[in-house]
Structure formats: C-alpha cells, structure tokens
Amino acid sequence: xxxxxxxxxxxxxxxxxxxxxxxxxxxxxxxxxxxxxxxxxxxxxxxxxxxxxxxxxxxxxxxxxxxxxxxxxxxxxxxxxxxxxxxxxxxxxxxxxxxxxxxxxxxxxxxxxxxxxxxxxxxxxxxxxxxxxxxxxxxxxxxxxxxxxxxxxxxxxxxxxxxxxxxxxxxxxxxxxxxxxxxxxxxxxxxxxxxxxxxxxxxxxxxxxxxxxxxxxxxxxxxxxxxxxxxxxxxxxxxxxxxxxxxxxxxxxxxxxxxxxxxxxxxxxxxxxxxxxxxxxxxxxxxxxxxx
Amino acid sequence: xxxxxxxxxxxxxxxxxxxxxxxxxxxxxxxxxxxxxxxxxxxxxxxxxxxxxxxxxxxxxxxxxxxxxxxxxxxxxxxxxxxxxxxxxxxxxxxxxxxxxxxxxxxxxxxxxxxxxxxxxxxxxxxxxxxxxxxxxxxxxxxxxxxxxxxxxxxxxxxxxxxxxxxxxxxxxxxxxxxxxxxxxxxxxxxxxxxxxxxxxxxxxxxxxxxxxxxxxxxxxxxxxxxxxxxxxxxxxxxxxxxxx
Numbered sequence: 001x002x003x004x005x006x007x008x009x010x011x012x013x014x015x016x017x018x019x020x021x022x023x024x025x026x027x028x029x030x031x032x033x034x035x036x037x038x039x040x041x042x043x044x045x046x047x048x049x050x051x052x053x054x055x056x057x058x059x060x061x062x063x064x065x066x067x068x069x070x071x072x073x074x075x076x077x078x079x080x081x082x083x084x085x086x087x088x089x090x091x092x093x094x095x096x097x098x099x100x101x102x103x104x105x106x107x108x109x110x111x112x113x114x115x116x117x118x119x120x121x122x123x124x125x126x127x128x129x130x131x132x133x134x135x136x137x138x139x140x141x142x143x144x145x146x147x148x149x150x151x152x153x154x155x156x157x158x159x160x161x162x163x164x165x166x167x168x169x170x171x172x173x174x175x176x177x178x179x180x181x182x183x184x185x186x187x188x189x190x191x192x193x194x195x196x197x198x199x200x201x202x203x204x205x206x207x208x209x210x211x212x213x214x215x216x217x218x219x220x221x222x223x224x225x226x227x228x229x230x231x232x233x234x235x236x237x238x239x240x241x242x243x244x245x246x247x248x249x250x251x252x253x254x255x256x257x258x259x260x261x262x263x264x265x266x267x268x269x270x271x272x273x274x275x276x277x278x279x280x281x282x283x284x285x286x287x288x289x290x291x292x
Numbered sequence: 293x294x295x296x297x298x299x300x301x302x303x304x305x306x307x308x309x310x311x312x313x314x315x316x317x318x319x320x321x322x323x324x325x326x327x328x329x330x331x332x333x334x335x336x337x338x339x340x341x342x343x344x345x346x347x348x349x350x351x352x353x354x355x356x357x358x359x360x361x362x363x364x365x366x367x368x369x370x371x372x373x374x375x376x377x378x379x380x381x382x383x384x385x386x387x388x389x390x391x392x393x394x395x396x397x398x399x400x401x402x403x404x405x406x407x408x409x410x411x412x413x414x415x416x417x418x419x420x421x422x423x424x425x426x427x428x429x430x431x432x433x434x435x436x437x438x439x440x441x442x443x444x445x446x447x448x449x450x451x452x453x454x455x456x457x458x459x460x461x462x463x464x465x466x467x468x469x470x471x472x473x474x475x476x477x478x479x480x481x482x483x484x485x486x487x488x489x490x491x492x493x494x495x496x497x498x499x500x501x502x503x504x505x506x507x508x509x510x511x512x513x514x515x516x517x518x519x520x521x522x523x524x525x526x527x528x529x530x531x532x533x534x535x536x537x
Contacts, residue, residue, distance in 0.1 A: 088535065168390070168399070175380050175391045180535035181342050182378035187366035187394035187443050190535045 013146035015253020016153030022233035024201035040227030046209025076202025145215035238286020299348030369446030381425030392442030
C-alpha cells in the first residue's frame with residue numbers, strides 16, 4: 001500500500017512538472033501553429049537564470065521566479081520579433097509549421113551552445129537548506145521541492161486559464177487560436193497578441209526551469225529531452241486544448257511512475273513515447289477531445 | 293466613401309484581379325456579381341486587408357489604405373463578414389460578440405451594441421452561453437452579422453450572405469441588412485450568389501469576370517440585362533486565408 005501511495009505522489013509531482021513544461025509549448029503551438037522546438041532550451045535557460053541569481057546574489061530559487069519570468073518574457077518577445085514574425089508572411093498554417101520547426105531547431109543549437117559557453121557543460125542544481133526535506137503523507141514521503149513544483153504547476157495552469165477565459169486579451173488569444181484571419185477582421189491586433197503569447201510561453205517555460213533546477217538538475221543539452229515530454233503532454237491534451245494540459249501532464253506522470261511498479265524505471269521514456277504513439281493512432285485529437 | 297482604382301492582385305504567379313476600379317457611395321448598398329472564381333472574395337479580402345494588393349490604390353474616406361493592417365482598417369470602420377462566416381466555434385456566442393468589440397471605440401459602447409444585436413436577433417440572447425460551433429447555419433449567420441456589428445462598422449463587407457440558408461432565413465437576414473443600411477446609415481458591399489436577391493437589395497451593382505470589372509450600373513437595370521444572366525452561375529469557394537501580418 002505504502003509503495004502505491006509513494007508511487008502516486010511521485011507521479012503527481014512529476015506530472016505537474018510535465019504540465020508546467022507543456023503549458024508554454026502548447027500555448028505557442030495552439031495560438032500560432034508553430035512548433036517551438038526551442039521551448040526545452042528556454043526552460044533550461046530559465047533554470048540557469050535562477051541558478052545565477054542563487055549563486056551570485058543568494059536569492060532563493062522560488063523567490064526569484066518573478067525575475068526569471070520577466071527575463072524569459074523578454075526572451076520570448078525577442079524570439080518572436082526576430083524569428084517568428086517573419087514567418088507570418090506565409091499564408092497557410094502548414095507552411096508556417098514546418099518552417100518554425102526548422103528555425104526553432106536551429107535556435108536550440110544556438111541557445112544550448114551559448115549556455116555551454118556561459119556556464120560550462122557541467123550539470124547544475126540549486127541546493128538550499130530545505131532541498132532534502134520531506135513531508136509525511138499517509139506514510140509516504142513527499143519532497144518539499146516536489147510539493148513546491150506541484151503548487152507552481154497548478155497555480156500556473158490556473159492563472160493561464162483565468163487569463164484566457166476572463167480577460168479581453170485572453171479572448172483575443174483564443175480567437176486568434178481558432179481563426180487568425182477572422183480575429184483580425186474583428187479588430188484584434190493579431191501580431192501583438194502573438195508576441196505577448198510568445199512572451200507568456202517563455203515566462204512559463206522559465207517557471208518550469210526553476211522547478212527543474214531546484215528539484216532535479218540542469219545541463220546545457222537537456223532541453224530536447226524535456227521538450228519531448230512537453231510534446232507528449234500536448235498531444236495527450238489535444239492541440240489547442242490549453243485547459244487540459246495540466247490534467248494530461250498528471251496522467252502522463254502517473255502512468256510513468258505507475259509503470260515502475262511493473263517494469264524497470266529505465267523504461268520511462270519509452271513508455272511516454274508508446275503512449276504518444278497510441279494516442280496519435282486512436283485519439284489523434286487528444287484524450288479530452290469532444291465528439292464531432 | 294470607398295474608392296478602388298486600378299488595383300491588381302496576384303497569388304504568387306497567378307493574377308486574380310486586373311485593373312479593378314470601383315466606387316461605393318456613402319449610405320448605399322453595392323453588390324458584386326460574378327461567377328465562380330471571378331475574384332469577388334479576393335476583392336473583398338483586399339478591401340479588408342487580409343490580402344495585399346500589388347498595384348493601384350484603395351481609398352476610404354479619402355485616406356489611403358494600401359499598407360494598413362486589417363485590425364487598423366477595422367478601427368476606421370471597414371468590417372467584414374467573411375465567406376463561411378468564420379466564427380470562433382469553441383467560444384460561446386457571447387464571447388464571439390465580445391471579440392467583435394475588440395477595438396477601443398467599440399469596447400466602450402459594447403453593452404449598448406450588445407442589447408441592440410440581441411433585439412435584432414433574439415435567438416442569440418437565448419443562446420449566449422452556447423458554443424458557436426453548436427449553432428445551426430442560420431443562427432451562425434446571425435452571429436456573424438452580430439459580431440461584425442459589434443465593431444461599429446461604417447463600411448460593411450458581406451461575403452456570401454445567403455449561402456446554405458433556408459429561404460425564410462434569407463428573408464430575415466435581408467430585412468436586417470436593409471434595416472441597418474437605412475437605420476444606421478451603414479454603407480454595404482454585398483457579395484451574393486443569389487444574383488436576383490443581391491440586385492434587389494442593392495442600389496448599385498458591379499459585374500466581375502475573370503478578375504476584371506466588366507460592367508456596372510443601377511441594380512434595377514442590371515437585373516434585366518443579358519450580361520447578368522451570363523454571369524449568374526453559382527457559388528465559389530476560395531481557399532481559407534490566414535492572417536498575413
């Protein structure tokens with residue numbers, strides 16, 4: 001019994017991080033129909049910013065989140081201005097999709113190597129006084145950093161959902177997601193909506209980076225691995241279904257950690273990819289797609 | 293109010309409009325009549341700015357529109373109901389209408405406009421919490437017109453108003469078009485596959501063939517001409533046009 005609860009706790013904390021990772025990736029994919037391969041590198045970069053603030057200024061990683069988000073927001077705007085906005089001249093979404101894939105793949109190389117120059121290829125993590133602390137839940141143990149990641153994931157998903165459903169800006173984002181042409185015919189400044197969405201996506205990636213650097217570790221080349229997980233989550237949730245990204249992340253986390261009860265933990269990545277393929281085969285619009 | 297002169301438009305190597313010139317007067321209803329692929333929708337998208345023209349000029353109230361992005365044109369009062377309506381199907385009826393009132397000027401008066409639209413189409417009030425994708429074709433067309441009216445248009449472009457609607461609904465929508473034209477002094481440019489209907493609603497008609505304007509005249513006179521009977525062929529379906537910056 002204890003093992004099951006422990007496994008579930010691990011699944012939930014990992015799953016929340018998966019959801020957090022996928023929020024920014026899914027936002028860009030949903031709104032702009034761009035596949036941002038560089039999202040994982042943005043996550044890592046956010047982690048390094050937190051690491052820097054911690055080692056140079058001694059700022060607690062969780063307190064540095066606003067600063068990390070601000071830095072990453074600006075990075076997102078730069079990414080949009082330099083590389084994404086020129087793609088808008090292609091009139092069809094599918095032309096933008098494959099070009100964005102190639103361009104952001106290039107961005108990944110540039111970012112990863114820049115990070116290597118700045119911080120060396122060493123693996124880094126933030127160790128604070130509370131890093132090893134755990135809380136007892138029904139006899140199982142939940143790490144403090146895992147709990148913090150869970151709370152941050154839920155908060156970020158809630159905040160994004162409120163933004164998208166309750167504000168005028170959010171309605172513009174959703175309108176541009178569904179039909180960018182019709183949105184601009186309704187007076188929505190689609191360029192600006194895209195640019196700010198891009199900033200928000202990068203900022204959310206930064207939060208995920210803080211969680212990773214304080215509960216796991218980061219290395220310059222780790223971005224693509226995290227990206228792969230984000231992709232699986234977005235496919236589970238269904239493209240454009242931003243409200244379901246966190247639940248999808250939790251499902252993936254629980255499935256992965258549950259699998260360790262049966263097979264070796266070494267199979268976690270293959271299991272995620274098998275789920276990815278099965279969902280694409282049988283529920284290509286995601287687990288939560290409405291009929292019709 | 294709207295003045296198009298010597299406009300050419302191409303999609304890559306394919307030229308869609310050739311030396312198009314037309315004028316629409318304030319407060320009138322004009323219609324564009326032509327067969328499949330004649331360039332009617334292209335012309336409409338050029339006026340709204342989703343498609344950029346190559347040469348020539350578009351003037352609106354004396355101001356040149358050439359490089360102005362679509363949402364800025366909406367701010368100046370050029371608004372469009374695109375073919376196929378292009379609602380936001382996952383958003384509710386109310387949200388669709390709210391997005392219609394995106395520009396600052398329209399947002400200020402959105403509650404008044406909303407009540408006016410609910411009076412024009414009472415069914416939209418009943419269904420305001422429902423997702424737009426679940427509405428019937430007729431309700432969707434009402435919502436599309438409601439959404440565009442939320443933007444406080446001065447010049448209203450309507451592409452394929454009656455496509456797929458029952459005769460009764462076509463009558464209902466035509467009545468509203470007349471009403472907003474007369475009551476709100478809205479200028480309207482109508483593209484309509486039902487040439488009979490279009491010319492009976494409009495004051496002035498243009499005939500477009502293979503991307504060229506080949507005739508124009510008072511709507512009532514065009515209705516009887518031989519030229520119109522030849523152009524009266526049915527509907528066209530241009531590809532979906534995305535936002536192009």
